[in-house]
Amino acid sequence: MDVRSVVTKNKIKMALLNCIKEKPLANILNKDIIAKSEVSTRTFYHYYLDKDEVLNEIENEILAGLKKINDQDYQNVTQVSSPLTNETNVALAQKEFKYLIDYCDTVKEEGTILLSSNGDINFANKIRELSVKETKRYQVREILGLVQVKSPVQLLLLLKK
Template sequence: MPKLGMEEIRKEQVIKATENCIIEKGLSNISIKDIAAEAKLSTGIIYHYFKNKDDLLLQVLKEAFRKSHEQVMQTVEPIGDSVVKLKKHIEYIHAVPKDNPEFYAVLMSYLGEAQHNPKVKKIIALFFKNLRSYIVHYLSKNTSQAVGIQDRSRVELLAAMMIGLGLGIGIQWTIEPDFLNLEQLTVDFQDVLGGYFSRSPTADG
């Protein structure tokens, strides 16, 4: 049991060191030697826990998404009402660039690799899919009463819009933090979605 604990500690240490190297140098500019120096470990120890550099980089991406999902569950899941849950989820998404800038630094690095690396693309696609499914799940519980959306396809579209706008704003703020007021954007985003809720099903065309 102690040996398993040490293994997890070492893996976390290496993953964090890799994340730091990615943020500092960029995904394509780091080596196992760089990571070993950052982690203050030998390259042999890194290869003991990870098959190769590609395996390690994939684990870093998975861990970033795992932590993001865990934080969403802690922040949003305890809320019962679907609309309140949605608004809190929006607040959480817009707070990430400030509260967890490392997430966006890592995400932006890997997005550039997604079109060239099928494994990276698959992990990112799964992250988006799971996030959409979670939003659809809690909105579908009482959409007709609380949200006013009776068509499931509109709920799915809402989830895609929420993720697209949220991540897009986060990326813009990461690049130009002085240009965007995240707090005001959160309020405006909630107002936009409020208008989406109020549209009647017949207005879809």
């Protein structure tokens, strides 16, 4: 995609976010986005069918970013070749958390708008679904970490809890 297309699509996406700041998503019309983005009607419809498609693209980009960060963090953990101690396990978790926080900071404004009372309630559900999937993966990682640092007897005692 050329630079002009990227710039135009970003203008349209920002226009939708700015519209959401002013009124509920359900009350926003395509023409509102077109006016705010200062693109022609023809240009808007060249890139998007309607506001829902713009909204889905914004949300999917954020969710894909969250997934990508988690994938990178997970790769970092799985590449550890030495046995994990409690200290190194904690250090890895802090490092992972930092990457996630850094990413969330970059999409803070968009996320705040989308999760506002004017925003899309379905976005909160999409985040929740992704979080559940990623949490399960981290639970597996935690179990694998415990297997490396706990004795079989200690693991059995943990399972009883």
